[in-house]
Amino acid sequence: MIFKDKTVIITGGSEGVGAAAARMFAEAGANLMLVARNKKNLEATADALRDKARVEIFPMDVSDEDACVDLFKKAQFEFGRVDVLVNNAGYHARGLVKDVPATDLGRIIDVNLKAPIVLSRLALPYMQEVGGGAIINVASLHGRLASVGATTYSASKFGLRIFSLAMHEEMRDSGIKVAVVSPGPIDTGFIMENIDDSADIVFSQPISSANDVAQAILDLCGNNIREQAMPVSSGILTTVAYIAPWISKLLRPMLEKKGARVKARLKADRKAAASGE
Secondary structure, eight states: OOOTTOEEEEETTTSHHHHHHHHHHHHTTOEEEEEESOHHHHHHHHHHHTTTSOEEEEEOOTTOHHHHHHHHHHHHHHHSOOOEEEEOOOOOOOSOGGGSOHHHHHHHHIIIIIHHHHHHHHHHHHHHHTTOEEEEEEOOGGGTSOOTTOHHHHHHHHHHHHHHHHHHHHTTTTTEEEEEEEEOOBSSHHHHTTGGGSOGGGGGSOOBOHHHHHHHHHHHHHSSOSEEEESHHHHHHHHHHHHOHHHHHHHHHHHHHHHHHHHHHHHHHHHHHHHTO
């Protein structure tokens, strides 16, 4: 897809993968509508990009359905079109289901699954008006394999993944591409600032950068792939473990030990960096 003068809406657009994707879309000539709850962070991200592209911000909670409607009206008013929607906003409350407040469990579903479904539906008439577009949903390897300590998060990302694959089929002949990227651990604050709360096994897999995932998002807008698991090796591993659960059970102790070692090293590196060593 050529992004010059196209309009891209990115939720969770103030930091991490969202900010990295915003930068890449801006460099490709797109107009940007960045969405997040924190207005200050949105402004900072937008200001850094305004020498490259037209950028507007829309501070909102993606679980607010009325705000979702207003978001598209704002994008249409500012830019006259909507071409790409990146559903990147996410929420996680780590821990066993019995230990996590019910309100947090509900919010995981609202932000990670319900909001992308609502936003995807709202995007369709705008994209149909301009003859096509792309909807890219950011899921997770957690959505490809059950994860203890991230049970509801896994459920939300599994649901988002299946929604994306099914909607891909619904929109096959419409000119609107629907795809999903399913990354493993990413070197952003979403995980790195909560290392102690993240299960050891998470760190058994290669860590992607925000730029890696952002590039996959841009690529998915124009290629024929409906899902990109990241890294590929982890995608293969989760597929095999899903098909043959006994393999997952067999490998888990080894992966947990490996992840614990990586986790300890990451914590030591962060501590050294904080102390200036």
